[in-house]
Amino acid sequence: MPQHTPNPPVCRDCDGFPIVAITTGTRLPDGNRVTIRVACPACHGTGTTAPTPAATARRVGLVSYRQGVVR
Numbered sequence: 001m002p003q004h005t006p007n008p009p010v011c012r013d014c015d016g017f018p019i020v021a022i023t024t025g026t027r028l029p030d031g032n033r034v035t036i037r038v039a040c041p042a043c044h045g046t047g048t049t050a051p052t053p054a055a056t057a058r059r060v061g062l063v064s065y066r067q068g069v070v071r
Contacts, residue, residue: 014040018047
């Protein structure tokens with residue numbers, strides 16, 4: 001039976017469409033529009049999000065259940 005990897009969480013700001021092409025309004029001499037590519041500032045163009053800070057801190061051992069959060 002094949003093993004499946006879980007899907008990473010989708011970025012809530014870009015909804016998984018991290019890079020878009022925006023027209024500038026000008027045209028090239030051949031008639032094509034000039035476009036620029038813009039990446040989502042929240043996910044930096046990956047389309048996914050990182051785990052929450054609490055889950056990350058627990059995974060690397062920064063949270064002690066007896067003492068609270070280590071600062």
